[in-house]
Amino acid sequence: MKLKILIFCAALPVLTGFLRAQTRPAANEPASVTARVITQGSGDGYVGADRCRSCHKPEFAEFNKTAHATLKAHKDAVMGCETCHGAGKPHSDAEEAAHGDDAKTLAAGKLIFAFKGNPKANSERCQQCHASSKDQSQFDHSNHAMHGVSCNDCHATHLTSAADNPKKQGVQLAQAKFMSVPSLPEENRWLTSSLLKKNQPELCYQCHGNVRAAFALPTHHRVPEGAMKCTDCHTPHGTSNKVALRQSGWETCTGCHVEKRGPMVFEHSAVKVEGCTACHVPHGSTNKMLLARREERMLCLQCHVDPSAANVPHNRLSFQTRSDCTRCHSAIHGSNFNQYFLN
Ligand code: HEC
Ligand code: HEC
Numbered sequence: 001m002k003l004k005i006l007i008f009c010a011a012l013p014v015l016t017g018f019l020r021a022q023t024r025p026a027a028n029e030p031a032s033v034t035a036r037v038i039t040q041g042s043g044d045g046y047v048g049a050d051r052c053r054s055c056h057k058p059e060f061a062e063f064n065k066t067a068h069a070t071l072k073a074h075k076d077a078v079m080g081c082e083t084c085h086g087a088g089k090p091h092s093d094a095e096e097a098a099h100g101d102d103a104k105t106l107a108a109g110k111l112i113f114a115f116k117g118n119p120k121a122n123s124e125r126c127q128q129c130h131a132s133s134k135d136q137s138q139f140d141h142s143n144h145a146m147h148g149v150s151c152n153d154c155h156a157t158h159l160t161s162a163a164d165n166p167k168k169q170g171v172q173l174a175q176a177k178f179m180s181v182p183s184l185p186e187e188n189r190w191l192t193s194s195l196l197k198k199n200q201p202e203l204c205y206q207c208h209g210n211v212r213a214a215f216a217l218p219t220h221h222r223v224p225e226g227a228m229k230c231t232d233c234h235t236p237h238g239t240s241n242k243v244a245l246r247q248s249g250w251e252t253c254t255g256c257h258v259e260k261r262g263p264m265v266f267e268h269s270a271v272k273v274e275g276c277t278a279c280h281v282p283h284g285s286t287n288k289m290l291l292a293r294r295e296e297r298m299l300c301l302q303c304h305v306d307p308s309a310a311n312v313p314h315n316r317l318s319f320q321t322r323s324d325c326t327r328c329h330s331a332i333h334g335s336n337f338n339q340y341f342l343n
């Protein structure tokens with residue numbers, strides 16, 4: 001049975017009630033959850049959520065606490081178990097007929113889409129609706145999607161998960177499902193954090209161990225302390241910018257470090273052309289001020305020739321430069337007063 005797809009654009013009144021405020025400071029952007037709404041298929045093969053509920057009480061209970069469940073309230077926007085899992089009659093009938101027989105129970109489990117196969121197919125279930133949304137619209141081109149990461153690696157649409165339940169073995173299948181109810185604090189966290197399986201940065205560290213290591217270094221943006229999130233700079237859903245940064249080039253940084261944005265009368269083209277990462281590392285460093293090099297002058301000398309060479313003005317002025325260049329060139333990010341960034 002084919003899904004009957006009724007597409008409602010976010011602009012239509014049908015959905016205005018579902019639009020949510022952006023959680024990020026860029027408040028004038030449109031709400032990111034602009035999903036189109038489809039109706040769940042009905043007729044042959046579909047049994048309805050109540051039938052699922054008879055055997056999957058925890059999933060049913062939790063699903064009903066999520067923003068997704070409120071979609072059910074609207075007559076045009078039916079969101080039931082089978083919207084994501086597909087027609088469930090063969091599975092339901094087979095489970096019922098299994099009468100607790102393990103082999104038959106397992107076989108019946110294979111009769112329903114359970115997000116266990118191809119990551120692309122998994123994401124497509126969500127993208128039926130989350131396609132036009134600003135934040136998720138580029139997901140297919142993201143490095144995450146291209147490396148087999150799917151929506152449900154990060155989001156849980158109902159928190160109970162057999163995978164989180166090590167006891168899910170043989171004879172206990174049905175019972176194990178019943179036991180896999182999350183603790184109350186964990187459930188609250190989940191419901192208030194975009195249905196994420198874990199909060200940042202732990203969610204991301206699971207797969208990005210090297211980034212965890214960088215943030216453990218003495219100088220770092222305070223992500224581990226919870227003052228900032230990975231998603232202040234990146235979008236996990238992908239963008240057309242390098243390394244999935246929220247904005248292109250230094251705009252990602254100057255969103256917060258406004259005073260570095262300019263325009264200034266005398267720009268340091270290192271900042272404007274190469275961007276902040278010409279001199280800084282974004283995550284963490286053993287160097288002060290997140291500088292890319294321990295010795296600050298070496299940083300400058302990457303681009304500016306050796307100060308003892310004849311073509312360097314300091315020779316012309318007949319002094320040797322020692323220690324940090326910013327001792328004199330203190331307005332290193334650009335200046336409104338001095339072309340040499342002396343103040
Ligand atoms: C008669 C009881 C029963 C009914 C009705 C039932 N299920 Fe199940 N379902 C089970 C059991 C038992 C399992 C465990 C099988 C396993 O782990 O392989 C299961 C497993 C599943 C799985 C996981 C399959 C896997 O491979 O791990 C999904 C998804 C699922 N059910 C969804 C549904 C949905 C959606 C409905 C309603 C359309 C539904 N079930 C109706 C008993 C039922
Ligand atoms: C039938 C359409 C539909 C499908 C399918 C769907 N969603 Fe949604 N989803 C929505 C709509 C509409 C909203 C906004 C609900 C609201 O804000 O009231 C939403 C909201 C969300 C939110 C935000 C919840 C919150 O509490 O802020 C997340 C996360 C999400 N969906 C993830 C998913 C994932 C992951 C899948 C696939 C497993 C999925 N969705 C499948 C329509 C859908």
Ligand code: HEC
Pocket residue numbers: 023024032033123126127130135136139144149150151152153154155194196200231236237
């Ligand atoms: C690598 C992890 C990851 C993947 C994969 C992922 N998300 Fe998200 N998603 C997040 C995080 C983290 C947030 C919270 C963003 C924030 O707090 O700024 C989020 C937020 C959301 C929201 C809430 C509204 C918003 O845009 O901020 C929706 C809806 C959503 N994701 C849907 C999806 C869908 C649909 C997919 C698959 C197409 C998906 N996500 C894939 C990590 C992920």
Ligand code: HEC
Pocket residue numbers: 049052053056059060061063068079080081082083084085114115152153156157158159160161162163
């Ligand atoms: C928005 C999409 C969506 C809806 C609606 C939905 N599920 Fe699921 N379901 C999933 C995803 C995604 C998984 C895979 C879990 C994972 O990857 O962590 C899943 C997994 C399951 C499983 C396998 C065991 C587990 O917890 O991993 C069962 C059983 C299940 N769902 C039952 C239901 C029932 C019953 C309903 C209706 C109350 C329902 N689902 C509604 C997306 C959905």
Ligand code: HEC
Pocket residue numbers: 142143144147149153154200203204205206207208230231234235236242243244
């Ligand atoms: C399930 C594993 C997994 C999770 C969870 C995960 N990632 Fe990734 N991420 C990957 C893989 C795989 C790649 C691609 C290979 C690589 O660059 O390491 C990747 C790549 C990236 C990239 C580089 C993108 C590019 O275009 O070069 C960024 C940035 C990123 N992830 C950020 C995040 C953030 C932020 C989170 C948490 C919200 C997160 N990831 C969670 C697996 C994951």
Ligand code: HEC
Pocket residue numbers: 201204205208210211212215221223228229230231232233234243245277282283
């Ligand atoms: C202050 C902004 C900022 C924050 C916060 C941030 N990143 Fe990044 N991230 C960047 C920039 C900029 C780059 C590109 C670095 C470059 O070009 O040398 C990057 C690169 C990456 C890469 C690809 C290169 C690599 O180091 O593996 C991954 C993966 C990544 N970030 C993941 C994360 C994760 C996970 C978090 C949260 C724990 C996070 N980032 C927090 C700005 C940030």
Ligand code: HEC
Pocket residue numbers: 219220221222227228232233252253254255256257276277280281282288289290291
């Ligand atoms: C979400 C806001 C935000 C963004 C985006 C951001 N920063 Fe920061 N940055 C801060 C805050 C707050 C501090 C100072 C407090 C701290 O240690 O976290 C800081 C501190 C710094 C410092 C000084 C570190 C020190 O030891 O004093 C440097 C350098 C820096 N950021 C560079 C960058 C670069 C480069 C980017 C872009 C890749 C960036 N920031 C993006 C908020 C941000």
Ligand code: HEC
Pocket residue numbers: 250253254257260261268270271275276277278279280289291296326332333
């Ligand atoms: C040409 C190299 C260079 C570039 C490019 C650069 N910085 Fe810096 N930045 C420095 C140096 C050197 C220091 C340390 C200054 C000191 O020791 O007084 C510094 C210090 C900082 C500090 C901490 C002290 C302060 O002035 O607030 C922040 C924040 C900062 N930079 C942000 C940025 C941002 C954001 C960008 C991109 C718009 C950027 N930097 C580009 C070299 C650079």
Ligand code: HEC
Pocket residue numbers: 268269270274278279296297299300301302303304325326329332339340341
């Ligand atoms: C990524 C390369 C790069 C790095 C690193 C860099 N600069 Fe520059 N800097 C430039 C470029 C390019 C110009 C423009 C040169 C021109 O217009 O002739 C410039 C211009 C200048 C000027 C003005 C020169 C003039 O003739 O107007 C000063 C002073 C300066 N840089 C000092 C520094 C100091 C001090 C550092 C280290 C904190 C530094 N630069 C790091 C590339 C760099």
Ligand code: HEC
Pocket residue numbers: 297300301304307313314317321322324325326327328329340342
């Ligand atoms: C003791 C103060 C002092 C220190 C330290 C210093 N400078 Fe300068 N620098 C100056 C002054 C003053 C000028 C302006 C020269 C002029 O008017 O011709 C200047 C000019 C420059 C210029 C522009 C030259 C031109 O004519 O285009 C560059 C590039 C430069 N410095 C790089 C550096 C670098 C790189 C370092 C560190 C290795 C450094 N300076 C350390 C004082 C200093």
